[in-house]
Amino acid sequence: MSETEAPLRLAGVERRYRTEAGELPVLRGADLVLAAGEIVALVAPSGTGKSTLLHLAGLLERPDGGEVFVAGRAAGTLSDAGRTAIRRGTIGFVYQFHHLLPEFTAEENVVLPQLAAGVARGAARDRARALLAGFGLRGREHHAPGRLSGGEQQRVAIARALANRPRILLADEPTGNLDVGTAGLVFEELLAAVRGQGLAALIATHNPELAARMDRTVTLRDGRVVEG
Numbered sequence: 001m002s003e004t005e006a007p008l009r010l011a012g013v014e015r016r017y018r019t020e021a022g023e024l025p026v027l028r029g030a031d032l033v034l035a036a037g038e039i040v041a042l043v044a045p046s047g048t049g050k051s052t053l054l055h056l057a058g059l060l061e062r063p064d065g066g067e068v069f070v071a072g073r074a075a076g077t078l079s080d081a082g083r084t085a086i087r088r089g090t091i092g093f094v095y096q097f098h099h100l101l102p103e104f105t106a107e108e109n110v111v112l113p114q115l116a117a118g119v120a121r122g123a124a125r126d127r128a129r130a131l132l133a134g135f136g137l138r139g140r141e142h143h144a145p146g147r148l149s150g151g152e153q154q155r156v157a158i159a160r161a162l163a164n165r166p167r168i169l170l171a172d173e174p175t176g177n178l179d180v181g182t183a184g185l186v187f188e189e190l191l192a193a194v195r196g197q198g199l200a201a202l203i204a205t206h207n208p209e210l211a212a213r214m215d216r217t218v219t220l221r222d223g224r225v226v227e228g
């Protein structure tokens, strides 16, 4: 992995949805570069394509045109298995709703992606415990998500996203589901973790105060990324 390559680059990315009313072009040539260690806010009105952009950047979907480069590698040229490997090892993703596995404990939710990446169970458990402790969750490791508060659930989801030491963190309104006070706290913890680990991050938010805490802001206009 070359140090000179940006961790994430979108070049001319297009995405259209087929709806009953016809084709809906959401992204029409979106370009974006995330430099190493750069934290970028994605602030745009509802329905303009923030989630779509994040899902494409996170290799959860394939674009209809253009290319997503992760550390210089063109994702479109990779097999599904190759994309999964990059997603698992290089990219952490945090959703608005935690998406934790309800039948597993907080600790297991952070252990499982590491096992999938080939980490030994003991090492995975140690890292999960350290991450959860870092988010103030010592003593809550064995709780199922349903027994945690909304803020705690989101902290576990962030710990899970960081479990495999990604280079890139993508987050889709990671505190959008929390009350204002909790959202501020969880967001500061997320930023501290991202900065502490030197990750590149793209974080969608509707909150201008949270956006102002990041390095720069971009928005979506007519399906393209522009400086906000």
Ligand SMILES: Nc1ncnc2c1ncn2[C@@H]1O[C@H](COP(=O)(O)OP(=O)(O)OP(=O)(O)O)[C@@H](O)[C@H]1O
Binding pocket: 017, 018, 019, 024, 026, 044, 045, 046, 047, 048, 049, 050, 051, 052, 053
């Ligand atoms: N699978 C899909 N099929 C059809 N249309 C879709 C699909 N996913 C998203 N859309 C439409 O594409 C547009 C962009 O959606 P997207 O979720 O990316 O927006 P967003 O900016 O994240 O919105 P919000 O801030 O409300 O979450 C919307 O008009 C949405 O209705």
